[in-house]
Amino acid sequence: MPEGDTVWRTAARLNEALAGREIVECDLRWPDISTVDLTGRTTLEVVSRGKHVLHRVEGGLTLHSHLRMEGQWRVEATEGLASRWRRNPQLRALVGAPDWTALGLRLGMLDLVPTAREADVVGHLGPDVLGSDWDLTRAVDNVAGSHVPIGQALLDQRNLAGVGTMWCAETLFLERVPPWTPADKLGRERVERVVARAHRLIDNGRRNAVQSSTGSYRLDEAHYVHARSGRPCRRCGTTVRVAMIGEPTRERTMFYCPGCQGGLGPTDDGRPQAPLGSSRGAARSRRSY
Numbered sequence: 001m002p003e004g005d006t007v008w009r010t011a012a013r014l015n016e017a018l019a020g021r022e023i024v025e026c027d028l029r030w031p032d033i034s035t036v037d038l039t040g041r042t043t044l045e046v047v048s049r050g051k052h053v054l055h056r057v058e059g060g061l062t063l064h065s066h067l068r069m070e071g072q073w074r075v076e077a078t079e080g081l082a083s084r085w086r087r088n089p090q091l092r093a094l095v096g097a098p099d100w101t102a103l104g105l106r107l108g109m110l111d112l113v114p115t116a117r118e119a120d121v122v123g124h125l126g127p128d129v130l131g132s133d134w135d136l137t138r139a140v141d142n143v144a145g146s147h148v149p150i151g152q153a154l155l156d157q158r159n160l161a162g163v164g165t166m167w168c169a170e171t172l173f174l175e176r177v178p179p180w181t182p183a184d185k186l187g188r189e190r191v192e193r194v195v196a197r198a199h200r201l202i203d204n205g206r207r208n209a210v211q212s213s214t215g216s217y218r219l220d221e222a223h224y225v226h227a228r229s230g231r232p233c234r235r236c237g238t239t240v241r242v243a244m245i246g247e248p249t250r251e252r253t254m255f256y257c258p259g260c261q262g263g264l265g266p267t268d269d270g271r272p273q274a275p276l277g278s279s280r281g282a283a284r285s286r287r288s289y
């Protein structure tokens with residue numbers, strides 16, 4: 001699932017391509033709004049809120065989308081836009097301006113709401129890590145008051161908005177926190193360090209094409225634990241592992257180092273795990289993402 005910084009960069013790119021321009025083509029392939037036509041209206045701005053994209057158009061309307069697991073917004077030149085895009089069965093939204101056209105593929109959610117009522121779709125979110133109104137104290141209050149594992153609390157967008165599985169894992173590794181420790185047992189100071197670290201990593205991520213926690217921007221060196229199960233920890237050499245965290249049916253993957261982060265997690269069976277990307281790890285890899 002995309003992280004908050006990925007969604008922020010997506011919204012920034014859409015804003016650059018569309019803001020201030022008239023919509024000249026509109027095709028929303030989604031139940032309930034498939035007959036809506038936004039052509040003739042001007043895009044006012046496109047912003048992100050947590051992992052949600054809010055595309056505000058003239059006339060008080062907001063096209064709201066969420067990328068969920070595999071969605072993306074692409075921007076292509078309008079002139080000569082290949083017809084294969086319009087035929088693409090994964091296309092859920094096409095919003096075209098004279099110069100650039102935004103293509104929403106495999107979107108997890110798409111709806112149209114009055115701009116004045118955006119709170120209906122994003123009002124449940126906690127402080128936005130990349131929002132102008134980022135509120136560290138409130139985010140720490142939310143997480144520190146949570147009875148669930150810290151890894152689960154960080155991923156809960158109602159506590160703070162924008163942390164996905166990658167930044168969650170990297171943050172907890174850097175702070176040497178066992179992901180399954182109940183958040184309310186960590187102590188407020190430690191929770192504050194964790195939340196502040198997540199904020200720094202994501203804030204840095206929005207400025208770089210490669211999301212890095214290690215300081216290296218080479219793709220194979222950018223992370224400590226995320227997607228590195230079966231490989232040695234860069235810090236202590238223990239084999240990095242992956243296990244599930246969270247409520248059944250809403251579980252997420254958690255990569256961690258048992259050596260640096262307090263031993264095997266309670267949901268980890270301890271069986272050998274092949275590195276992701278190797279032939280033995282391939283099936284696991286698909287499931288893990």
Ligand SMILES: [Zn+2]
Nearest residue numbers: 233236257260
């Ligand atoms: Zn380690």
